[in-house]
Amino acid sequence: MPADLRTRLAHVELPSPVLTAAGCAGAGRELAQFIDIARVGAVITKSVTLEPRAGNPVPRLAETPSGMLSAGGLQGPGIDAFLQRDLPWLLSRGARAVVSIAGHTAREYAELATRLSDAAGVTAIEVNLGCPDAEGGGRPGRLFAHDPASAGQVVAAVRGSGRWDIPVFAKLSPDVTDIVAVARACVTAGADGLSMINTLPGMAIDVATMRPTLAAVHGGLSGPAIRPVAVRCVWQVREALPDVPLIGAGGVRAGTDVLELMLAGASMVAVGTALFHDPSACARIQRELEEELLARGIDRVADIIGLAHQPAVFAADRHGRLS
Amino acid sequence: MPADLRTRLAHVELPSPVLTAAGCAGAGRELAQFIDIARVGAVITKSVTLEPRAGNPVPRLAETPSGMLSAGGLQGPGIDAFLQRDLPWLLSRGARAVVSIAGHTAREYAELATRLSDAAGVTAIEVNLGCPDAEGGGRPGRLFAHDPASAGQVVAAVRGSGRWDIPVFAKLSPDVTDIVAVARACVTAGADGLSMINTLPGMAIDVATMRPTLAAVHGGLSGPAIRPVAVRCVWQVREALPDVPLIGAGGVRAGTDVLELMLAGASMVAVGTALFHDPSACARIQRELEEELLARGIDRVADIIGLAHQPAVFAADRHGRLS
Amino acid sequence: MAPVQVRGTVLTVRRVDAYIAMTVVAPAIATRFRPGQFIAIAVGGAQTSMLARRAFAVHDVRPDHGGTVEFVFAVTGPGTGWLAECRSRDVLDVVGPLGRPFPVPRDPASCLLVGVGAGSAPLFALAARLAERGCQADFLLGAPSADRVFGALTARRTGRSAVITTADGSLGARGSVTDMLATVVQQARTDVIYGCAPVSVLRAVSALAGRYAIPVQALVAEPMACGTGICMGCVLPVVGTDGITRMVRACVDGPVFRGDHVRWDDVGTIPFDALGAPGWKPRQPEAGHAG
Amino acid sequence: MAPVQVRGTVLTVRRVDAYIAMTVVAPAIATRFRPGQFIAIAVGGAQTSMLARRAFAVHDVRPDHGGTVEFVFAVTGPGTGWLAECRSRDVLDVVGPLGRPFPVPRDPASCLLVGVGAGSAPLFALAARLAERGCQADFLLGAPSADRVFGALTARRTGRSAVITTADGSLGARGSVTDMLATVVQQARTDVIYGCAPVSVLRAVSALAGRYAIPVQALVAEPMACGTGICMGCVLPVVGTDGITRMVRACVDGPVFRGDHVRWDDVGTIPFDALGAPGWKPRQPEAGHAG
Numbered sequence A, B: 001m002p003a004d005l006r007t008r009l010a011h012v013e014l015p016s017p018v019l020t021a022a023g024c025a026g027a028g029r030e031l032a033q034f035i036d037i038a039r040v041g042a043v044i045t046k047s048v049t050l051e052p053r054a055g056n057p058v059p060r061l062a063e064t065p066s067g068m069l070s071a072g073g074l075q076g077p078g079i080d081a082f083l084q085r086d087l088p089w090l091l092s093r094g095a096r097a098v099v100s101i102a103g104h105t106a107r108e109y110a111e112l113a114t115r116l117s118d119a120a121g122v123t124a125i126e127v128n129l130g131c132p133d134a135e136g137g138g139r140p141g142r143l144f145a146h147d148p149a150s151a152g153q154v155v156a157a158v159r160g161s162g163r164w165d166i167p168v169f170a171k172l173s174p175d176v177t178d179i180v181a182v183a184r185a186c187v188t189a190g191a192d193g194l195s196m197i198n199t200l201p202g203m204a205i206d207v208a209t210m211r212p213t214l215a216a217v218h219g220g221l222s223g224p225a226i227r228p229v230a231v232r233c234v235w236q237v238r239e240a241l242p243d244v245p246l247i248g249a250g251g252v253r254a255g256t257d258v259l260e261l262m263l264a265g266a267s268m269v270a271v272g273t274a275l276f277h278d279p280s281a282c283a284r285i286q287r288e289l290e291e292e293l294l295a296r297g298i299d300r301v302a303d304i305i306g307l308a309h310q311p312a313v314f315a316a317d318r319h320g321r322l323s
Numbered sequence C, D: 001m002a003p004v005q006v007r008g009t010v011l012t013v014r015r016v017d018a019y020i021a022m023t024v025v026a027p028a029i030a031t032r033f034r035p036g037q038f039i040a041i042a043v044g045g046a047q048t049s050m051l052a053r054r055a056f057a058v059h060d061v062r063p064d065h066g067g068t069v070e071f072v073f074a075v076t077g078p079g080t081g082w083l084a085e086c087r088s089r090d091v092l093d094v095v096g097p098l099g100r101p102f103p104v105p106r107d108p109a110s111c112l113l114v115g116v117g118a119g120s121a122p123l124f125a126l127a128a129r130l131a132e133r134g135c136q137a138d139f140l141l142g143a144p145s146a147d148r149v150f151g152a153l154t155a156r157r158t159g160r161s162a163v164i165t166t167a168d169g170s171l172g173a174r175g176s177v178t179d180m181l182a183t184v185v186q187q188a189r190t191d192v193i194y195g196c197a198p199v200s201v202l203r204a205v206s207a208l209a210g211r212y213a214i215p216v217q218a219l220v221a222e223p224m225a226c227g228t229g230i231c232m233g234c235v236l237p238v239v240g241t242d243g244i245t246r247m248v249r250a251c252v253d254g255p256v257f258r259g260d261h262v263r264w265d266d267v268g269t270i271p272f273d274a275l276g277a278p279g280w281k282p283r284q285p286e287a288g289h290a291g
């Protein structure tokens, strides 16, 4: 009997803990050529902004060892086109939509949340805090996610504007000295759950042109290269806030990677960069996850959430040590 | 004619910008079986502590995609044995020794610096700030490198105890919200140069045992996976402090990686994890670097330091754009 | 038809001058393929450190073994280096056919096919399809040197005419395809131009075609990471029929574009008037919403 | 003699039951090799994502092609999986011979060679060397099942005696090598034991040998990342002749250790009395420095 893959996104039930990560699957349309997106836990959409955005010039992407640097600049059609075209399409395919939102000010986030509340069929909102805080002053390039207070303000604004029954997940960045402090601030401000990690700030220099490879100079590092950082962040936040549901992301490429992040404390896991490499990754990973659970005699995927935090004896005792 | 690889470590001249990174080449003895360590720019030794240390239990290492997680716990013989055995051996081979030091308190660092000042032949001191601050209070696991004030205190203590003519490099960690602030504090406290990056905090979970892979639970991520983070840190610090010499490290595996970090602003580049994979990496990388310089018509490696910060036209103009 | 993802067995690997021609068994791709489309291949094996797929224009499809796909490449980096090491019976993860194919004229026309380097590869399947439509194909192929002109012989054998240019003069005329373009267009009385070449060449081709009022279909082979439209890494500014410039994806909306629609001079930038560019404002504010 | 790093061409790849035996041309390693030493191989090719070298005990060296090295492995993960795909004429980056070899008795002695799984592989070169010294070799080989007993035939052909155990009873006695150990030691009047097996088995072998006051030389094949002594990833607690426990590197100070020197029960820990353990104090404070 295949394992029960159902998991809970706050009060919403998902058929699988495997989601697509924001910005790595558009609004699901392209992947639907390769897999049945109704069977994916949910599609986390590309972060949607109030206005259409043309994004950054190319090169926007650079391959790095087991990773990818990207600086797309959130190109997208804006919330109007998203609500008219993308969301209905996703729903028509039977998929669940977690809508990621991005703005320059807490007000913009709030407005986006309001707009989403008027729309039917939004499973959850993911608040992309990895955006420069236009009013933050101080250091240029400072993100909402860099500061507990700014992060909390944005979350509170969204919570105050969105519908009470749409769960709000705050997406954290790993490039902070203390991620737990930011996590706490978001939960205190009303986040139903947390999502981590966004990309790590990185750079590449083209040794032929002797200039930064990306047109935007700086970019975000993603892919298997950063998985150990994602596991660490999920572990730390789970340790501090054991009751808050977490969406883990960062370098997931195989079923065992989902296991790893769930054992660390994630209730759901999002697949990002791996989709560029394998457009059917979500379906494959889900299959691999089922096989891994079967091999361990685990009936319900929900049983492994955070299991690695338990003392060794107990964990081994419950599910038998494999070797 | 081969390119001139000489570079300056503060007021000391090195025959090559390619060094071994702290903790990844012991004190040079093992590598000397494979390469002539006198031809390496310098050997940065494993961080030496006051007392002998047995380190952490195994597993201490875990392979990750294009990276390595490690938590060795600074196993080592202590400063006495180092000065009696390791340093003289290095000098007898004609190698230059940059001695990395690690402690729990600023006093310990100061004492180590004093001991090194009494010894002959120390080319420079690298202050490993990636150690838990025993007196830091607050968050457990807080490193000196996490806080500008603590980092500055350690550097000041070392500067105040060591010989004035031995350059002091402060080694920074990348897991901070604002690495430039820490860099500034170290320079203000008297560091002659900065070294970056130390490992990124990470974790892995063994999906067979369902427990953290490393005995120490948390570890440091190194290897090519983190190179984009290293390039970004070097770039940021160079931008803020253009006159401070930098030792770049993080994922260097090939001659082009040295170029990349030097173009970003490093005067020297240390090779770490790649040595596990290829014990003759330093010699090979040096050869590759010479070839890359030759192909670009660059006579002196020192000319490329920070070149990627210059406007595109100028950089291209000076050295001809390759395609 | 929608692309598919298959595990295709390598059938043959041949050296062709400076190039490698690789044939992979992939019936589902071969049957769907139309000239101008490309495939995206995962490189580096199971534990690969290279996450971006490598895109290659399809050179040819054949019915043997249920359907094979051939592509031609030069080793220019680690991905193509790995591919070059593959041997017969190795298995590749291939996605395709991807992108918008070359549109072909309904009625017989005089077609000029311009290719530079490996960019010539996709032109031969196109020529075959043009022949089915009763079109004439003239070739204008260029490269830095003789060994990097792909398909000169085939062009001479199958084309109505074939002009070759090399930068070092080692084959055909010394110079670049753009030097010969006007001459060839006039001699061949070209009705439509198809091109696959670096952007600088495609720009020149499009400019000249504009002067002669000839339509151009340009295959843009700019860097891509996914090939399937999700990474947004391959955008270029293209003017829509509504006159609005949008940053569109070469892998989905291309790789074949109308030459007069691409803002060649602005490739690599976000033109200030592109939809959603910084400071951009909708030209017709929605009535009633203006505040 | 110091190890070398070479690029060795794969000569043959053979399946041997559940194992793969690979022979690599590496004269400099072959001539330096002594039984018990190992090699460390880089896996995954030029752009590999796998940075740790994979360690393999040398099974055999031969003089052909200037000197070849053979090792035997099972596919247990991505590194061995990649190796298993290598074919004749591929080139591997190999470092070796590494580590402390098996010491051999000066005078003829009755030697028992205990191997589990692929751990049997290094015992045959040892047996040959023991024979040169006029020693007798008895074999005690075990594995989970018949196809994972390596070298049963050779053991029977070349050993004075050979006892096989399998967990499932598919070959020889049902059980593990530790079950048969006392019997074999008594029957063969063993003077010295050589073992290569998991730590749990080596611990049992050492314990039994202790009771019989027989020396044990144990080859420890615990996880390693570099094999050359620089990563400090392979340490285990070993008691020195001065009675002090130190965390020593299996790759440099081993892989062969005296069984009675390894603190088997404490492998995987830092014993509180190990030099430099937390709270550890030198037993003899230096005179005059006590403050």
Ligand SMILES: Cc1cc2nc3c(=O)[nH]c(=O)nc-3n(C[C@H](O)[C@H](O)[C@H](O)COP(=O)(O)OP(=O)(O)OC[C@H]3O[C@@H](n4cnc5c(N)ncnc54)[C@H](O)[C@@H]3O)c2cc1C
Binding pocket: A062, A063, C038, C052, C053, C054, C055, C056, C057, C058, C071, C072, C073, C074, C075, C076, C077, C078, C079, C080, C081, C118, C119, C121, C220, C221, C222, C223, C224, C225, C255
């Ligand atoms: C639609 C299309 C069709 C193509 N057809 C062919 C063909 O028929 N024959 C051929 O030899 N080449 C073709 N290319 C170019 C080919 O994809 C690149 O040469 C190849 O990706 C280089 O990979 P590399 O790892 O060897 O080199 P590197 O330059 O080291 O590649 C490194 C990275 O850059 C990306 N990249 C670099 N240049 C290109 C490029 N021009 N296109 C796409 N990605 C790039 C790679 O995906 C990778 O992420 C085509 C490209 C496109 C977009």
Ligand SMILES: Cc1cc2nc3c(=O)[nH]c(=O)nc-3n(C[C@H](O)[C@H](O)[C@H](O)COP(=O)(O)OP(=O)(O)OC[C@H]3O[C@@H](n4cnc5c(N)ncnc54)[C@H](O)[C@@H]3O)c2cc1C
Binding pocket: B062, B063, D038, D052, D053, D054, D055, D056, D057, D058, D071, D072, D073, D074, D075, D076, D077, D078, D079, D080, D081, D118, D119, D121, D220, D221, D222, D223, D224, D225, D255
């Ligand atoms: C001295 C020595 C001799 C050995 N001799 C043999 C032999 O003759 N035949 C054989 O089949 N195997 C031998 N091994 C074990 C062999 O090295 C591992 O099976 C192999 O490294 C596993 O790599 P993998 O990627 O396939 O598996 P994985 O288990 O996925 O390896 C992942 C990581 O763990 C490390 N690792 C895991 N297990 C081991 C291990 N036991 N030893 C070293 N590193 C490990 C690898 O280096 C890598 O970093 C020996 C090990 C040592 C230390």
Ligand SMILES: Cc1cc2nc3c(=O)[nH]c(=O)nc-3n(C[C@H](O)[C@H](O)[C@H](O)COP(=O)(O)O)c2cc1C
Binding pocket: A021, A022, A023, A024, A045, A046, A047, A068, A070, A072, A074, A100, A128, A130, A171, A196, A197, A198, A199, A221, A222, A223, A224, A226, A249, A250, A251, A252, A270, A271, A272, A273, A274, C231
């Ligand atoms: C090209 C690209 C675009 C991304 N866009 C977004 C985005 O719009 N919003 C967001 O919250 N995260 C975005 N991310 C971050 C991913 O959602 C994810 O958090 C991160 O890439 C780590 O996961 P991965 O390693 O599986 O890619 C993007 C990542 C990439 C590579």
Ligand SMILES: Cc1cc2nc3c(=O)[nH]c(=O)nc-3n(C[C@H](O)[C@H](O)[C@H](O)COP(=O)(O)O)c2cc1C
Binding pocket: B021, B022, B023, B024, B045, B046, B047, B068, B070, B072, B074, B100, B128, B129, B130, B171, B196, B197, B198, B199, B221, B222, B223, B224, B226, B249, B250, B251, B252, B270, B271, B272, B273, B274, D231
């Ligand atoms: C096993 C291991 C041990 C290390 N030990 C030290 C150390 O003792 N002191 C120190 O400052 N850095 C230490 N480092 C960090 C490296 O010096 C280097 O900064 C980091 O690994 C990034 O470089 P790399 O990617 O080339 O390894 C260690 C790294 C590894 C992998």
Ligand code: FES
Binding pocket: C223, C224, C225, C226, C227, C228, C229, C230, C231, C232, C233, C234, C235, C249, C250, C251, C252
């Ligand atoms: S290559 Fe990824 S969107 Fe075009």
Ligand code: FES
Binding pocket: D223, D224, D225, D226, D227, D228, D229, D230, D231, D232, D233, D234, D235, D249, D250, D251, D252
């Ligand atoms: S394996 Fe690296 S020190 Fe032993």
